[in-house]
Amino acid sequence: MRRVLSALLREDAYGLRRRAGPLRRADGDWLRLRLPEGPALLPVEADGFQCEIAARTGELERPDGTRAVGIDGVLGLLRTAVAPEDLPGFDAFTGECRQALATARMQAAERAAVVGRLGPHAGGGAYGTGDGDRAWCGPGGALDYDTLAAYRDHPVYPAGRARLGLEEAQIRAYAPEFAPGFALRWLALPHEHVNGDPAALPRWWPAPGDLGLPRLDGSHLALPVHPLTADGPLAGALRDRGLEGGAHLAGRAWLRVRPTLSMRTVAVADDPYTHLKLPLATATLGRLNRRGMKPGTLVDGAVGQRLLEAVVARHPRFAETVLLADEATHLDAGHDLLAALVRRYPKGSGGATAACGGADGLNGARSLRGLRGSSGLRGARVVPVAALAARMPDGSLVADDLARRFYGGDLYAFLDAYLTLLLDWHTTLFAYGIALESHQQNTSVVLDEVAGHPRLRLLLKDNDGPRVNAVRLAAVLGGDAADLCGFDDRRILVGSDGPVADVFATITVHLCAGALAFELARLGRAPLPVLLGQLRARLAEAVDRLDGAPGAAAAVLRARVLDARRLPVKAMVTAGSLLTKRRSGATDVNKHYVTGPNYLAPGR
Template identity: 65%
Template sequence: MTDMADTPDAAPAPDPVTAPAPDPVTAPTSDPVTAPARDSFESELLGRVLAALLRENAYGLRAAARPERRADGDWLRLDVAGEELALPVAPDGFQCEVGPRRPELETPGGTLTGLRPVLARLRGAAEPEDRAGFDAFVAECDEALEAMRLHGRVRAEVTAALADRYGPEPARDWAGLRGALAYDTLAAFRDHPVYPTGRGRSGLTETELRAYAPEFHPSFALRWLALPREAVRGGRGALPDWWPTPGDLGLPYLDAGHLALPVHPLTARRSLADALRAAGLDGSARLADRPWLDVRPTLSTRTVAVTDDPAVHLKLPLATATLGRRNRRTIKPGTLVDGATGQRLLESVVARQPRFADSVLLADERTHLTAGHELLAALVRRYPAGLEGAQVVPVAALLAPVPGAASGAGPGDEPGAGSASRPGGRLVIDALADRYYQGSLTALLDAYLTLLLDWHTTLFGYGIALESHQQNTSLVLDEDDTGRTRLRLLLKDNDGPRVHSVRLAAVTGGAAADLCGFDDRRILVGADQPVADVFATITVHLCAGALAFGLAEAGRAPLGVLLRQLADRLHEAVDRLEHASGIPGAPASVLRARVLDADRLPIKAMVTAGTLLTKERSGAADINKYYVSGPNYLRTAGR
């Protein structure tokens, strides 16, 4: 094999339509320890960071704070390393009682408004052994801030290019799985509902982001690695007909004994040589010089859609991290097995609950390859047929502005008023409501919540809760043969559920053993609590609650009205579960006690477990399922 470190492949030239000239470098105008925020992006990010630290009670900041009432509103007084600090706060309600009222920190020497000055003062709250994690979080903030500023410069041009390429009216023109990529691009400009630095990608340069990140909607060709066939293990399922042989890639002498594995260009350039050495394959593998197969990135970045076969996506490992420095975007071989097992488990539920056969669609994730290293793997994801005329929209894109729209909406807008009453503030969800529900946002939201909660409460009855967050859940909207609107859910990435094996066995009997062949044994639990935690943090908070709070912030309806709608649909779904046949035990009672009627709900402490603290310090067995608690906004909203 050639020494890849000496012959890196060049990044493709950015699309000139979506790659404006970079801004000139601006020299700092004051001491960075006390410098004020340079722009609205910094202020926005600081507000999100302060909200996350309060929500997760990082370093005990919120628990130890003393409330103070002043003429201008509420404050929290913080004692940080013997220094009195104060933070202006206001009621929040979404996973925390309060949030920052203004992105600033009052100190004995004056008020700080810059991101780094505020974080420098809060660093004293971390114990000495935790300072490295805090510093890593500051670096995340720097990367996220640069990404936000970059997004601010390019968003209008990118979305205009989307309108030119796919059509000016998303809900009409952006059909099928090709159109879904355009919705992914809109979603990539939005922040994660709770993780403050979600737009950052560890270690990627601006040039690399422009070439490979979904917010630029780029097209590029994959690299391919020829591996000895005996070194490659695979899941069930045939590879696509177009899968290249080594000969197609310019390596005909390897056709007999080698198999081609796709490699993301970033991985080929940065980490592939080390991965091959670690796997003992550096002497037998060959990286083809010829890039092959045009793709576009999806919202996850590491998963790409095949341009000429958009029903096939390839999930490829990347040596980067998002949503926390320990949340690496590589692919451990066991997760490929777990994804196929999760799919089989969900298929068994649909077979037992036929009302979901036409309303819940599952991506096929049974085909995968791995050579025993987390950077030498590929998942071949196939989407169901028949989506060509449908709108396939990830939940993460629903609150994104459509091309040509501003990011906000008028405070007087009413749900169902139609997009004409929302000049300059039209969102994707507005466009979908206009097309499919006669402009009634209430009707669209009701249909979505009814199906979402019916499906997930039914799964809970089987002892299953999915990590089907906003990126992994899509709405599929079209019209049936009679012309009536049809809404379905499309799910992918089912490799990280929680499964109460005793409850599953009680429903499925002897079939349970075949449905529980997960590689990650943390997936299988022996109680309802871990399953209810995932139900609350993913289905309720991210797929439903975040949408309600976001629509209220956009002025679509009063928050109380939206939360009452959510709580009522959840009550109905739990009632339906209580009377379901073939589901023994009392799962409905568990959901009432642990979700609907609970004083507090679990919330993910993603910053704490993902970056601030080591696993040894946090005690987190799984950084994606590490919780603190927050207020239950459902308790008084419903019946």
């Protein structure tokens, strides 16, 4: 409830913060919230990450001295400030909070058992030994880091553990925090109703006959379906498309998979370099943030990938340091629940599994012969940024474990390498007019060793929701820009730097860098001023490299990010749950903003 109250203050939901008055008491600062039934007092403290203040506790105090506690007590009291037309959204958010709490309790009860099975269950050894360490390597080991990350709260959205519409048994069976394995269901659809290139599918892709439907081999194509969709809303989706007569759901489940941090994306057990992104009839990070897959987003992901490949081709330093998942292969039948994305990760060449352990694992540098030039994931630790502040099975932070393995235990050195590459890449993209939604779940750190030295790379996926200043892109690329702007969602293309800078600030700065700095400081790993100073220094260096770039890109980033008094902040609760789009004015629930203090500005 402290996180919920802090989010409502940050977004000034229903004017709670701007209508509040400050109050100083013996135990610290308070806010006097003005509610229709009388004032309520909220204890607050200084924060600085996206808002000047945060709730000090998860309780409210009434004028008579009694306290409102818990979801029902606190949100029941705040509900009196909600306009009648906004009550459905507020009540839905209250339900999210209840489910988030239930999920958190379930996770707390199971975490020790689940985490105890990670790593060694794939490699056959105990954590801290050579065999167990190898189990954390490559795309297979990345799934274990995804599981660790799933126990972390979202940096901004307070009810991020809620998955609306799913029951406890379904969450246990399919959510990444429980590391389950399961088999997919398959739907045979007539070829003429499926968009996509069957020739591009993996060689193991089943024919209908492999699924027990041999008479359909010549006329139908198999589409993977998540069990949660097959057992629920699939029939309605087929009716909506008029396919209930021609489609056939195979009775035989086929293809063992395991969920990634995204949950709707699953990794193929026998082909770990291939993931399948499948629509789910649920919502996360807000009731309006549905987990279906509009066919247009599949097109946008492929276009975004080509755009990034064009940038990499013009900057050789990124060819060895930025890895892009291949998201060009996809199928759909014209419905949000009838779609599949085939995501392929780079395999590269060479590589040595032993590199995963760093210099202290399996003969150190001697085991790395042939690794130089490898562009894949073999032998590397592949860690989503969302997992860096999570805890390993031995209780250490993932970031500390990586620093120990690759940087001699120097956390600052690891963070410096990460921030240098992260900010160099994203400021370069900004010079082209591009900002990615590559948040802490879509960006992974890839660490291995080359000739005895640590090598840090970035792995990016889900490039279907960027902001692109088409004017700036055309100024840099000329006529080539037109071929790289074929996005289905026209909201992606804008005509100025402002919307692009907003995504740069809210995703790259806040979620991939600032949130990590504040969390590491909270956990006592380093002083916050030191971490923020490091972040500002690396960002300033990256921006300085843009001096002379077309369109004064460096000047824009200095004015709008480095030296701005305030920065945009995602209003995720307001846009995603509390208000309808008509009431909030949000055209995109993931790109609707308020503002907060710039913790990077000089003198902060």
